[in-house]
Amino acid sequence: MTEATQVHGVLDSHGEKAAELQSVYVYEAPVRLWHWINAAAIVVLATTGYFIASPLPSTPGEASSQYLMGYIRFAHFSAGYVLAVALLMRLYWALVGNDHARQIFYLPVWDRKWLWGVLYEARWYSFLVKQPKKYIGHNPLGHLVMHLFMLNLAFLVVTGFALYSEGAGRDSWQHELFGWVFWIWPNSQDVHTWHHLAMWGVILFVIIHIYTAVREDIVSRQSLISSMISGERVFRDEADK
Amino acid sequence: MAAIETFYDVIRRQGVTRRSFTKFCSLTAASLGLGQTAAMQMAHALETNPRIPVIWMHGLECTCCSESFIRSAHPLAKDVVLSMISLDYDDTIMAAAGHQAEAILEETKEKYKGKYILAVEGNPPLNEGGMFCIDGGKPFVEKLKWMAEDAMAIIAWGACASWGCVQAAKPNPTQATPIDKVIKDKPIIKVPGCPPIAEVMTGVVTYVTTFGKLPELDRQGRPKMFYSQRIHDKCYRRPHFDAGQFVEEWDDEAARKGHCLYKMGCKGPTTYNACSTVRWNGGVSFPIQSGHGCIGCSEEDFWDKGSFYDRLTKIQQFGIEHNADEVGLAAAAVVGGAVAVHAGVTAVKRITAKHEG
Numbered sequence: 068m069t070e071a072t073q074v075h076g077v078l079d080s081h082g083e084k085a086a087e088l089q090s091v092y093v094y095e096a097p098v099r100l101w102h103w104i105n106a107a108a109i110v111v112l113a114t115t116g117y118f119i120a121s122p123l124p125s126t127p128g129e130a131s132s133q134y135l136m137g138y139i140r141f142a143h144f145s146a147g148y149v150l151a152v153a154l155l156m157r158l159y160w161a162l163v164g165n166d167h168a169r170q171i172f173y174l175p176v177w178d179r180k181w182l183w184g185v186l187y188e189a190r191w192y193s194f195l196v197k198q199p200k201k202y203i204g205h206n207p208l209g210h211l212v213m214h215l216f217m218l219n220l221a222f223l224v225v226t227g228f229a230l231y232s233e234g235a236g237r238d239s240w241q242h243e244l245f246g247w248v249f250w251i252w253p254n255s256q257d258v259h260t261w262h263h264l265a266m267w268g269v270i271l272f273v274i275i276h277i278y279t280a281v282r283e284d285i286v287s288r289q290s291l292i293s294s295m296i297s298g299e300r301v302f303r304d305e306a307d308k
Numbered sequence: 309m310a311a312i313e314t315f316y317d318v319i320r321r322q323g324v325t326r327r328s329f330t331k332f333c334s335l336t337a338a339s340l341g342l343g344q345t346a347a348m349q350m351a352h353a354l355e356t357n358p359r360i361p362v363i364w365m366h367g368l369e370c371t372c373c374s375e376s377f378i379r380s381a382h383p384l385a386k387d388v389v390l391s392m393i394s395l396d397y398d399d400t401i402m403a404a405a406g407h408q409a410e411a412i413l414e415e416t417k418e419k420y421k422g423k424y425i426l427a428v429e430g431n432p433p434l435n436e437g438g439m440f441c442i443d444g445g446k447p448f449v450e451k452l453k454w455m456a457e458d459a460m461a462i463i464a465w466g467a468c469a470s471w472g473c474v475q476a477a478k479p480n481p482t483q484a485t486p487i488d489k490v491i492k493d494k495p496i497i498k499v500p501g502c503p504p505i506a507e508v509m510t511g512v513v514t515y516v517t518t519f520g521k522l523p524e525l526d527r528q529g530r531p532k533m534f535y536s537q538r539i540h541d542k543c544y545r546r547p548h549f550d551a552g553q554f555v556e557e558w559d560d561e562a563a564r565k566g567h568c569l570y571k572m573g574c575k576g577p578t579t580y581n582a583c584s585t586v587r588w589n590g591g592v593s594f595p596i597q598s599g600h601g602c603i604g605c606s607e608e609d610f611w612d613k614g615s616f617y618d619r620l621t622k623i624q625q626f627g628i629e630h631n632a633d634e635v636g637l638a639a640a641a642v643v644g645g646a647v648a649v650h651a652g653v654t655a656v657k658r659i660t661a662k663h664e665g
Contacts, residue, residue, distance in 0.1 A: 120620060125562055126552045135552030237526060237536045246527055253528055253608040256578040260621040260632050267636025271643050278647045282654060
């Protein structure tokens, strides 16, 4: 663990010496920025997307003085663009960033140790082993789930642009690039359904993601929540001496 | 069979003036979304090209396409049938019958090899060797393949020929199959709808017979000029959709005011057709205008997408019948519950571990 730095000689106001902690810089600034932009975009997209499929109660008055669905759809499409552009930036950073920036884009299925790690973590979450392993990046099971989430996200972007191209028109670049989705599902009603189901996939992921981040931050004695703000992963147990 | 003459010859013989003829060319060019030069090309083609023979065959279908076609207001079906195209065979509206009628098929196939248009209404059932649709003593699928061999192009009329329609709906006992899944080596133009709009049908035939080629098609093989936009994109109730004004139940105030039918399961936002622009019966009305949502009849497998009155499609893939929200909410409840239990177990474990330590 050559990257690890030890915190020497930190004192508190009573003169008591702090424990020596190990911390590693894991998440570079573009990764953290992407995480929060992505999170915000997903909140907007899921909310507005739900109201596009199941609209709010009707508005009164003249149609010309209202634009509620228009605004909801505008917010959905804007947030969709933000998410897509951020995802492109994130892909670029996977190429030029550090090793941890690449992690969630592939699964090392050829690595027996990683496969063993997936099983070990599954047993840890099933309360079958007493101590978790500590990982600098994602633990193998988390890695697997993150990868599935990224595939789900890519699916949402592709189907989202395909659906957007229906309004943008047959001559639009969106239709050029994403119209092939209608090869797979000629009736766009199906594309709507899958887009909708994938949204629920994201919601399931968010529930598990937030729960495990909080839980592991406490139970596994390593920072997860603050890591996505500072980029540092702090291991709370003292270094082996 | 009549001697080969041009469209122009026929209408001049019928007493139509040259002035009316050029007017017709301009109007038709405009309705096909083409420019002024196309009108001249069209006039030239109609004056010089021999009329293209059209063979119109019927498989598993309900004849609603034919019913629609003969109600075309512009151009009148009479003109299309009698003048513009040489409709040599259509077993429902032709005078000949029996062996006399079947002889026309052989004659056309031989005489106009690679030059005739094969228009197919309905589709062939493939189960039991095609025995569910016998036409002229033979399974329809054989007749279709035989006539398709020497056709220039095939027009697949309606949802049956394009997608399969009701006879192909689950569980599809006769294995009714759309034309493009049976004939692979010919250009096929899909004109979906149940039935397609009459003016769309005559527009397509006019284009093919005047220019001798198929109009530009989209990825699904439908003519772009009529199927590149959704009902929703040109719906006259669209302002109410954008404003968020919906009919919430049949016969409420919003229904009487003609607000958007989205919440009543209107399939306009996922249906590609020209109903909201061309309309029906000579431009009189179309389903949404009469107060009922679009049922998406020109879309693939529209019978198998759940109720005509639900926005969210029922999902049958997992052996259940619920919409995406019901599936998603159930999954979220399960996962949320599991997380709560897991958190509880974690807390208990930590407390007991501390006592032990």
